[in-house]
Amino acid sequence: MRxxxxxxxxxLLRALVAVWLVTTVVFVVMRLSGDPVPLLLPPDAxxxxxxxxxxDLGLDRPLPMQYATxxxxxxxxxxxxxxxxxxxxxxxxxxxxxxxxxxxxTAFGLALVVAVPIGMLSAxxxxxxxxxxxxxxxxxxxxAPTFFLGILFILTLSLKLGWFPTSxxxxxxxxxxxxxxxxxxxxxxxxxxxxxxxxxxLRQDYVRTARAKGLPELAVVAKHTLKNAALPVVTITxxxxxxxxxxxxxxxxxFAWPGIGRLAIQSIYNRDYPIVQxxxxxxxxxxxxxxxxxxxxxxxxxxxxxxx
Amino acid sequence: MSQLTRRELLKSxxxxxxxxxxxxxxxxxxxxxxxxxRELVVAQGGDIGKLDPHFxxxxxxxxxxxxxxxNLTSRHPDGKLHPGLATEWKLSAPSTWTFKLRAGVKYxxxxxxxxxxxxxxxxRTYDPNVKxxxxxALSTIDRIEAPDATTLVVHTxxxxxxxxxxxxxxxxxxxxxxxxxxxxxxxxxxxxVGTGPVRYVSWTKDDKLVCEANPDYxxxxxxxxxxxxxxxxxxxxxxxxxxxxxxxxxxxxxADQGERVAGNATTRVAGAxxxxxxxxxxxxxxxxxDNPLVxxxxxxxxxxxxxxxxxxxxxxxxxSGPIAKGDNHFDPSLPPLAYNPSAARDLLRKAGYKNxxxxxxxxxxxxSNDKQMSEAIQGMWRDxxxxxxxxxxxxxxxxxxxxxxxxKGIFWSDPTSTLGDPDGMxxxxxxPGGPQDYWRHPRFDELGNAARFSVDEKFRGEAYREMxxxxxxHFPWVPVIQPYEDYGLQKYVExxxxxxxxxxxxxxxxxxxxx
Numbered sequence: 001m002r003x004x005x006x007x008x009x010x011x012l013l014r015a016l017v018a019v020w021l022v023t024t025v026v027f028v029v030m031r032l033s034g035d036p037v038p039l040l041l042p043p044d045a046x047x048x049x050x051x052x053x054x055x056d057l058g059l060d061r062p063l064p065m066q067y068a069t070x071x072x073x074x075x076x077x078x079x080x081x082x083x084x085x086x087x088x089x090x091x092x093x094x095x096x097x098x099x100x101x102x103x104x105x106t107a108f109g110l111a112l113v114v115a116v117p118i119g120m121l122s123a124x125x126x127x128x129x130x131x132x133x134x135x136x137x138x139x140x141x142x143x144a145p146t147f148f149l150g151i152l153f154i155l156t157l158s159l160k161l162g163w164f165p166t167s168x169x170x171x172x173x174x175x176x177x178x179x180x181x182x183x184x185x186x187x188x189x190x191x192x193x194x195x196x197x198x199x200x201x202l203r204q205d206y207v208r209t210a211r212a213k214g215l216p217e218l219a220v221v222a223k224h225t226l227k228n229a230a231l232p233v234v235t236i237t238x239x240x241x242x243x244x245x246x247x248x249x250x251x252x253x254x255f256a257w258p259g260i261g262r263l264a265i266q267s268i269y270n271r272d273y274p275i276v277q278x279x280x281x282x283x284x285x286x287x288x289x290x291x292x293x294x295x296x297x298x299x300x301x302x303x304x305x306x307x308x
Numbered sequence: 309m310s311q312l313t314r315r316e317l318l319k320s321x322x323x324x325x326x327x328x329x330x331x332x333x334x335x336x337x338x339x340x341x342x343x344x345x346r347e348l349v350v351a352q353g354g355d356i357g358k359l360d361p362h363f364x365x366x367x368x369x370x371x372x373x374x375x376x377x378x379n380l381t382s383r384h385p386d387g388k389l390h391p392g393l394a395t396e397w398k399l400s401a402p403s404t405w406t407f408k409l410r411a412g413v414k415y416x417x418x419x420x421x422x423x424x425x426x427x428x429x430x431x432r433t434y435d436p437n438v439k440x441x442x443x444x445a446l447s448t449i450d451r452i453e454a455p456d457a458t459t460l461v462v463h464t465x466x467x468x469x470x471x472x473x474x475x476x477x478x479x480x481x482x483x484x485x486x487x488x489x490x491x492x493x494x495x496x497x498x499x500x501v502g503t504g505p506v507r508y509v510s511w512t513k514d515d516k517l518v519c520e521a522n523p524d525y526x527x528x529x530x531x532x533x534x535x536x537x538x539x540x541x542x543x544x545x546x547x548x549x550x551x552x553x554x555x556x557x558x559x560x561x562x563a564d565q566g567e568r569v570a571g572n573a574t575t576r577v578a579g580a581x582x583x584x585x586x587x588x589x590x591x592x593x594x595x596x597x598d599n600p601l602v603x604x605x606x607x608x609x610x611x612x613x614x615x616x617x618x619x620x621x622x623x624x625x626x627x628s629g630p631i632a633k634g635d636n637h638f639d640p641s642l643p644p645l646a647y648n649p650s651a652a653r654d655l656l657r658k659a660g661y662k663n664x665x666x667x668x669x670x671x672x673x674x675x676s677n678d679k680q681m682s683e684a685i686q687g688m689w690r691d692x693x694x695x696x697x698x699x700x701x702x703x704x705x706x707x708x709x710x711x712x713x714x715x716k717g718i719f720w721s722d723p724t725s726t727l728g729d730p731d732g733m734x735x736x737x738x739x740p741g742g743p744q745d746y747w748r749h750p751r752f753d754e755l756g757n758a759a760r761f762s763v764d765e766k767f768r769g770e771a772y773r774e775m776x777x778x779x780x781x782h783f784p785w786v787p788v789i790q791p792y793e794d795y796g797l798q799k800y801v802e803x804x805x806x807x808x809x810x811x812x813x814x815x816x817x818x819x820x821x822x823x
């Protein structure tokens with residue numbers, strides 16, 4: 001029990017420092033880069049009116065004082081009121097979360113389900129046409145910007161072929177294009193990594209031994225290769241989840257998907273400080289929890305990294 | 309830069325297979341010019357922020373708030389003021405407007421509308437305890453009386469010829485006194501109640517706002533049962549959703565995308581001339597721009613016809629002066645600003661211009677085509693012997709320079725005519741202490757001030773005529789274009805939009821074509 005604690009405690013501490021740093025940087029950068037008030041008021045509002053609203057929102061106080069208030073409230077779970085929506089920031093952000101989780105998990109699942117078999121297939125049949133085709137597509141998937149890919153999907157699969165709706169959230173058919181767009185990068189990198197990891201393992205002595213024993217190829221791959229190739233794949237998969245969160249910003253904007261990525265972008269445009277701080281905080285927590293989970297999962301897969 | 313690539317992408321994709329692309333997408337409904345639809349779906353370019361109309365002036369919010377609420381007066385697509393909740397109004401003393409209110413109107417929750425609501429609603433905008441975002445919109449008002457249920461008497465601090473116009477725009481939406489007072493401002497923002505042609509049903513942020521038709525609307529029930537306002541922020545997907553038939557109307561259609569919508573078998577473009585102008589505002593304190601002859605040369609050296617034709621695909625008109633077409637006191641006899649490069653060269657010689665650098669500070673896509681127009685004009689000026697340089701600045705830098713009045717020379721501005729009158733446009737911005745006060749002229753100031761407080765429209769007309777003449781000698785702005793604000797519509801939608809983004813949908817300007 002103690003050893004588990006010893007394993008977790010430093011990680012937890014580092015995570016807390018990371019959250020604090022991220023929220024602080026966002027706090028300062030947002031305040032230095034613009035003022036929400038002219039965006040709230042009509043274009044003909046006089047300066048006195050701008051000053052009045054700045055005072056009402058507490059934006060005329062010195063930055064360190066604003067920061068102290070922010071930290072004090074955040075520790076109590078209060079992220080302030082959205083300037084744009086006039087509602088508590090936390091409840092606004094939480095309202096956007098299901099849409100992002102739905103999209104992110106679907107994209108992630110899609111990436112895994114497609115990428116791992118393709119990567120394995122490519123490795124087993126390396127330098128065959130199958131391998132070349134799969135890796136060619138993966139290269140495109142990895143290098144095409146999300147924005148480009150999203151618009152391309154809308155124009156071809158939606159507008160030209162009429163298979164899917166162009167945008168918005170609704171039934172499963174609304175989910176396909178954004179999930180494909182968001183998952184494309186991860187899918188490509190997971191496929192490429194699976195291929196090289198499997199290739200690596202296939203060259204190992206124990207695989208040669210297994211083959212020499214006369215085991216059927218399927219058993220060699222399923223039993224001896226897969227488990228050993230999984231370690232690097234799990235690592236990259238965990239990191240990919242972070243990429244997904246970042247990619248959600250663009251994907252959600254292109255597909256008018258009402259998730260927190262789009263909320264974050266809109267709130268930056270609107271200089272809605274409380275919402276931006278809250279989304280960043282939530283994303284940081286999510287990211288850290290995931291990395292944690294991956295660390296633990298590592299221990300399950302590889303006895304050598306388990307705390308002794 | 310990314311803007312450009314997006315457009316390029318869209319264009320190439322469009323030419324690659326526009327015709328072929330659309331036929332299968334539209335399936336059986338191809339060529340449908342009529343519809344049995346009872347639901348109107350509108351996609352706009354940004355999200356709605358607040359439902360309480362007194363807390364927002366953003367165009368994404370007012371596009372629907374002018375449908376849930378009524379104003380006392382209403383500006384129709386013809387640009388004129390028409391009765392709203394007030395049936396008639398007149399000046400009963402130089403500083404007193406008396407409004408006759410519509411009887412028998414009910415709010416969406418069944419409460420009757422009366423003069424007490426109008427008084428409450430207007431006073432709420434500048435009540436320091438409510439802290440609205442429209443506190444200055446109606447601040448010319450001194451006090452309001454409601455002598456009986458259908459009469460409202462408004463006393464202004466000074467004579468205010470434009471009060472009925474002010475009441476037609478933001479801040480003027482009439483909210484229910486009893487309901488707001490009983491539930492409070494936050495609950496009202498969450499579940500708004502008005503008298504307008506549609507009533508609130510539900511809202512999913514950044515996704516869709518659902519309303520249903522008010523069957524008892526005093527102006528007649530609108531031609532649909534449900535209204536859905538969606539937000540699709542990117543232009544390309546917004547257009548795709550229209551072409552595919554998922555939505556009936558899209559807002560904010562850029563001029564260079566109009567051909568895509570117009571060239572499609574089932575969609576069309578409808579526009580309203582922008583209530584305002586796109587101008588190059590001039591920091592007239594910086595030499596050589598303090599010399600009126602130089603500024604006249606700048607104006608003469610711009611080929612506006614070419615800009616309208618090439619950059620705006622014809623979706624705009626060449627201005628004739630500082631007053632937007634469609635506004636009060638616009639002078640139709642004035643010719644459009646002329647392109648005359650040889651006159652420009654003569655003026656420069658006369659001014660003693662010694663090739664001093666003139667800096668154009670432009671944003672990218674803050675106004676449509678701002679950077680493209682800057683580069684085109686830089687070239688035109690170079691041909692006329694003017695040494696101009698284009699500097700690209702961020703939007704936030706522009707906001708700061710605007711506040712500090714520190715522009716180096718020329719900058720873009722899109723003065724909106726908030727009241728359909730020169731007072732709400734050139735005088736508001738160019739007047740002493742205004743946001744673009746870089747140039748003073750005693751006679752111009754005297755006339756602008758007198759016209760602001762005069763209730764004699766004949767006098768005001770003469771004043772603005774003379775101010776225009778002074779303007780055209782000094783060019784505190786170099787007007788470039790009055791563009792159209794375009795919407796994309798399904799052909800089965802008959803809709804005439806307003807010139808000022810209000811997007812009022814009423815029985816008289818909206819209809820589905822039925823088979």
